[in-house]
Amino acid sequence: MHLLITGGAGFIGSHVVRHFVKRYPAYTITNLDSLTYAGNLGNLRDVEHLVNYRFVKGDITDQAFIDRLFLENRFDGVIHLAAESHVDRSIASPVEFVMTNVLGTVNLLNAARRVWDGCFEGKRFYHISTDEVYGSLGSEGIFTERTPYDPHSPYSASKAASDHFVRAWHDTYGLPVVISNCSNNYGPYQFPEKLIPLFINNIRLKKPLPVYGKGENVRDWLWVIDHASAIDVIFHKGKNGDTYNIGGHNEWKNIDLIGLLCDIMDRKLQREPGESSSLITHVADRAGHDLRYAIDSSKLQEELGWSPSIRFEEGLEKTVEWYLGNQDWLEQVTSGAYLDYYGKMYGSPSSGD
């Protein structure tokens, strides 16, 4: 099995690469990533020496390059994670999201279709998507695989479009595809623009914690390593043409999650109780901010036997320990262009005084 994983130098992709290279030594894993601000080969230091792993730097929006890569390698399977992934950036620069998330996905679909040329036995194109395509819930309800798409941000619209293209390649050309839609991930190696690592970094540096609006939005959090194990199960056992929701039934109002995170940080940094939460600053709400996400993953649990491995409180504690134990990683990824981004988003640099 020669497997192409796109976006393997990013947050979730690096956990997926690590999972597959270690668990399947007989598979060859090619990690294709253009190394944007979010891609970092430092996320894979512990596995990059393994003989079944190789890295290719390249951009999925470059159609000629993608066609050549597929012709030269004859992959048996693709797990496609490469994307622009941050909602706030999509509000500021939507076109990049169209290019990578939509055009990039179509380039991969076309290349797979051409190189597999109707011989689909043993082949699989697995597209990694998000629960945000389903839109926003009120205080009741839950997203199932049958919930109609209703994306609101440029990010979720681009992911919804890419999901539709993947289904179109299945229905029109018979490409063997599978899609999963996952809830919010957390854990090691997440870029500190997303809520949890951003707030860990800011607490570490005693910087304000910018809570959008009242902090009443709800997200459904999943340990990233559990997402990687779900991807393994779906890649190997998912039904051709099917969709699976992934989530851990773990809803948190932002402000409650932030309270828990502040308590853990006070303890780990041996600060006075309440010191971290005094950094909370309510700022203008995100435009089009979805109120609530909640994922029903019973199809995946019942049909394919997957279940999440750890409780959120334990996972959050481990996450804090990882970031505090890897402050050099945090320093490295928050230098350079990050400071410009942070200044534009929040009006002040996030590190240094």
Ligand code: NAD
């Ligand atoms: P990330 O931003 O951490 O990583 C994205 C990776 O894709 C980076 O390594 C980047 O360099 C690479 N990339 C971006 N543009 C590229 C291009 N044009 N060509 C090649 N590589 C490119 O993202 P993530 O949070 O790890 O998300 C991975 C996937 O999972 C995305 O498709 C995202 O939509 C989906 N997802 C994320 C979450 C979450 O909570 N983070 C939840 C559900 C689904």
Ligand code: DAU
């Ligand atoms: O639901 C899955 C999605 O989860 C993925 O598809 C996306 O790639 C991923 O980025 C994530 O999207 P969110 O927008 O939910 O994640 P983020 O960490 O940006 O924000 C989580 C919540 O915290 C959200 O309600 C906005 C709020 N927030 C975020 C930031 C960065 C703040 O209040 N302040 C902040 O500074």
